[in-house]
Amino acid sequence: MSMSREQLARVRINPDRLWRDLHETCEWGKGERWGPGETDIGMSRLALSDADKSARDWFVATTKSLGCKVKIDAMGNIFAIRPGRKDGPPTYAGSHMDTQPTGGRYDAGILGVHAGIEALKTMNDHNIETEYSTGVINWTNEEGARFPQSMISSGVWAGAVTLEKAYSLAEVGAGTATQRSELERIGYLGSLEASYKVNPLGAHFELHIEQGPILESSDRKIGAVEGVQAYRWYTITVRGRDCHTGTTDFRNRSDAMLTAAKLILHSHNKAAELGCLASTGILSLKPGSTNTVPGFVQFSLDMRSKEDQKLIDLENALRSDFAQIAAGDEIDSINKVGTKGRGCSVQWVMDTDSPATKFHEDCIECVEASAKDMLGVSAESKIQRMTSGAGHDSVYTSRRAPTAMIFVPCRDGVSHNPSEYCSPEDCANGAQVLLGAMLHYDRLRAGKGA
Amino acid sequence: MSMSREQLARVRINPDRLWRDLHETCEWGKGERWGPGETDIGMSRLALSDADKSARDWFVATTKSLGCKVKIDAMGNIFAIRPGRKDGPPTYAGSHMDTQPTGGRYDAGILGVHAGIEALKTMNDHNIETEYSTGVINWTNEEGARFPQSMISSGVWAGAVTLEKAYSLAEVGAGTATQRSELERIGYLGSLEASYKVNPLGAHFELHIEQGPILESSDRKIGAVEGVQAYRWYTITVRGRDCHTGTTDFRNRSDAMLTAAKLILHSHNKAAELGCLASTGILSLKPGSTNTVPGFVQFSLDMRSKEDQKLIDLENALRSDFAQIAAGDEIDSINKVGTKGRGCSVQWVMDTDSPATKFHEDCIECVEASAKDMLGVSAESKIQRMTSGAGHDSVYTSRRAPTAMIFVPCRDGVSHNPSEYCSPEDCANGAQVLLGAMLHYDRLRAGKGA
Missing domain, CATH: 3.30.70.360 (Alpha-Beta Plaits)
Structure with a gap:
């Protein structure tokens, strides 16, 4: 039986576990130290590097331990699926674990992926049975920092970039490695076709730091992202x-x-x-x-x-x-x-x-509903509809599946920088809204029977 | 007996000889070809290189063959002196034979040095006895292209730069040669002190292409340069x-x-x-x-x-x-x-x-008088007093001796470029005005008895 809206609103993620997991995996690909704190260290985890392999191995082992089925496609995109009651494409949280060469611990999509895993852990904690299956996706090389085309693997999945082009893309600088050779080397060249046709998504929710100063400077906590510029x-x-x-x-x-x-x-x-x-x-x-x-x-x-x-x-x-x-x-x-x-x-x-991307109104409303559940009476002044200035994998997923994004504030709007920072509270808020949005969307699908 | 002004005005340089000599020495240090013509080739004759040594050897041999006494100072500055009737510091034409790495055949001071030599040759042709001795100077490393300080050797002579600093200046790029080591290597580390005190100049006239478009665009032939910006x-x-x-x-x-x-x-x-x-x-x-x-x-x-x-x-x-x-x-x-x-x-x-340099009014007037001799009735509209936008060795000589410069037009104002071009007519005009200015100044000195 479906959860009531009131029950749903009481399901809370574990902020400490999220924070611990996130910084634990940031040991792989540690970058430049920028402050005295334990986690005041940037990230340099280029796509398909050894450090990225370690993070991927952790992702696979962790989601399997949660009871997920894990699928890897021909671009190395990893789909971890927690079964639901009915058949049908899963409602996903998705982002990416690769970073810029001088990046931080939150953007890239590290926070987005960890929040998705935390959402699944929380569902397990509460023995929640969803109507449709849910899951987490780690997209390959979103940054385009090592292989110079951003969002390329969600692009292949969406049919916007050919597999040949993606495979032949060589690393920047003097190296000779291609995406294909590196996928093979680290053991993530999957057998599943990278395609929305054979591997459809029921929905795609992506949590991300804002990468800009609007939420912080207006003292808001959650951005319900309507699309991308x-x-x-x-x-x-x-x-x-x-x-x-x-x-x-x-x-x-x-x-x-x-x-x-x-x-x-x-x-x-x-x-x-x-x-x-x-x-x-x-x-x-x-x-x-x-x-x-x-x-x-x-x-x-x-x-x-x-x-x-x-x-x-x-x-x-x-x-x-x-x-x-x-x-x-x-x-x-x-x-x-x-x-x-x-x-x-x-x-x-x-x-x-x-061109501009418009996200799906159903998904945006699920983000808002989830944020209201969390924020209660102060919700009105703490949530803002906004447009993303930067591209994300959600640009491509939105072409083939209902999609929306959640933004949380980051300090001074800084990102793509070792010192980028998102507070434990904001990380937790983001993960909470992500979980809620997935559960709201599941209810919506159940109501619609699709 | 001194020449009358009328006699002086009839002494004419040999344009063909000037043009031939200039392009003959440009075989040493040939640069990039920019056009189909025989001399449509730039210059790359860096200071104290082997090509510069060849040009210097030619300078010494040629001026000696004209009956000059040649002195070389501790900076490799070469002074060729044609004796006059009286003792006293010579009235010089001076410039430099080094070029930019992608320079042309006129600027650098190639034209100025050759015009000075042509002036001495013309004096010989006409058996002219000057009151005071006359001469030509080849200053070392005016460009500052290889050893990165321009006009450095006239600067040492003028007491504005120390010998130690000049000697220790290393070449740009990865090399280890210094001005001193290269002077020694090519045999131009002279024993004469580089100083206006022991080696004074009676006057310094420098012919140069304008390096700007003002003369050409106003259809004037001679710039009487009053100073440097x-x-x-x-x-x-x-x-x-x-x-x-x-x-x-x-x-x-x-x-x-x-x-x-x-x-x-x-x-x-x-x-x-x-x-x-x-x-x-x-x-x-x-x-x-x-x-x-x-x-x-x-x-x-x-x-x-x-x-x-x-x-x-x-x-x-x-x-x-x-x-x-x-x-x-x-x-x-x-x-x-x-x-x-x-x-x-x-x-x-x-x-x-x-700071701004002001040249000597006597010298400027000698340039104007010489230009009038040459241009005759059209002189008024063809001569322009002007200020040099760029630095030259004359900046330093003017601190210690009466100095002026002569500008001639160059095509499109282009210089420091392989394709810089000064027509045979303008080269000859410049050399003619230079010779006349030296002779006018000699008459002036004779009149003043100094």
Whole structure:
């Protein structure tokens, strides 16, 4: 018999066990120490490394000890399934255990995977029988740090990336290992096809630290994530002409660096005006001498918006404005003062196009219901619907199964950094909401009979 | 008996001989080919290399064959002296034969040295007896490309740089050679003290390509150079905080790259307002990832002005404005639109401080008189007084002897580049004005009796 909503709300995870398990597995792939505390150490657990193998072995052994059936697919994605009453694809918690080379203990998806395991442990503690089976997924190489394409294995599962492409992806740097050779080496090249068709998900819930400062700065505890921003990455090349900084007056320059500075500033101004984001994280120039005006500058432009159309509007505006600014024409106030030179050319090359993702309303509502169960009377002011700025495996699962994410605050919004930090309370809150969301969704499925 | 001004004006150099000699010595240290023509090849003749030794040997042999006495000082500076009637320090033409690693055939001072030798050859051709002796100087390592301090050997001569410092300067890159070890190796460590006290100059005239587009774009043929701009080089460090480009809204960013873009644009705007120059030729950032807002940016700021005080005014304005712009305050229109973030810090570190140089009025007038002799009725519209944007050995000689420079146009203002080009006509014009200026100055000295 299904649990009543009141019964469900009383099922609580074990915060100490979650914290202990999480930091125990972080012994594999320990990174840089950033503080004096016992766990003030970052992570460097690259996908399919020996450290990742150890974490995977722990994942398999632990979930088997909980009575789970474990399946490994051709991308090394691991599915641990706790049986339910009925047949049908499981309701999963999923994330990943690989990290950035200088990452932290919470993001990557370490917290998400551990919270999923804690959810299963709690169901066992309370002898909970779910209507449909439940489970935890460890997705392979979400970070794309070692094999440079993020979310690639959930991408293969979703049919968005071919197995051939994923297998042939070689590690960054001087190495020759591929995803396939490393999967074989560490014993995680599974026989199950990596496909939503043969291995469907009933639902996918992913707990993650926010990686931004919004929850913390607004004193909220839970983000019910409605989707993931659209983003496009471009490489912008500005071409002018090298000249001597001392002998060339402003009118006779084609200063690629000055032009790039104007374009970067304008991209910010325009994005702010349209409610989007624009950022430059990489810039290189030539020839690179104090007394030579650079004739060549290349920079990255990362544009984001909740809405695909807004992103396209921003891009169209910038394409037109960049050309005019580089030519020396007046656009907003950018060329208002200073001396007009001989102009530069601007070239755009697209590197990545990732449309906006909308999660499933049923799943989002289960997250909210679970958060309300936990927070009680203060729930109203502590829960926020939000959009994820970064990509996650849930982007791909949402194409093939009902999906939502749960965000918890992280200190100063820092992530992808050894010092990233999520308090024991926030870790526990996240795991609690994850468990509740899975159980709510199970009730919902039971009610719908699907 | 001294020549009359009319006689003097009729003494003409040999353009073909100059052109032939110049390109003959450019066989030593040939660089990159940039065009189909016989001499469309750049230069790579680093100071005190084997190629430089060959050029020096040619210089010594050639000037000796003209009847010159040759002296070599402790910095390898070579002084070739053609005797005059009276005792007293010689009236020199001087420049240098070393080049940038990817330099051209005119700048460096190759043209200046060859024009000086052509002047002596022409005096011989016409059996001219000067009142005081005349000569040509080849200064060592003006470029500072191999041993990284430009104009260092004229600096030692002028007492501005110590011999110890100059000797111990090691070559850039992985090598271990010093200026002293290389002077010894190629046989140019002279016994004469490198000092204006024991080896004074009567005057120093230096012919150089303009390295800028002003003469060419205004259709003038000769620049009478009044001095050299003041310049200061700074390394500017902007510190913010790394954050994720997708998860951090603009208000919560400390974006060092956006801030640097604003500072670079503002340095241009302010310099234009004050009639100065400001340029950024180097920029680096960390961590350098498309989806990470950089928390660290460092860039070079090269500021120049004809007047020391104007340069100081510019610097003072920028020091104040940079701090306010980085903090997000409104300065001019830089922070007018866009979203105010959490601010960044700005640090200034001085790398070079080179005050303005004023050349000697007597010498400048001799250059103008010589140019008028050559250009005749069109002189008025073809001669321009100007300030050198770049440093030259004349900066140091002017501290210890009357000095002026002569500029001739170069194509598109390009220099420090294999494709730099000065036409045979302009090379000849420069050599002609150089010869005339030396002879005018000799007449002036004779008149003054000094």
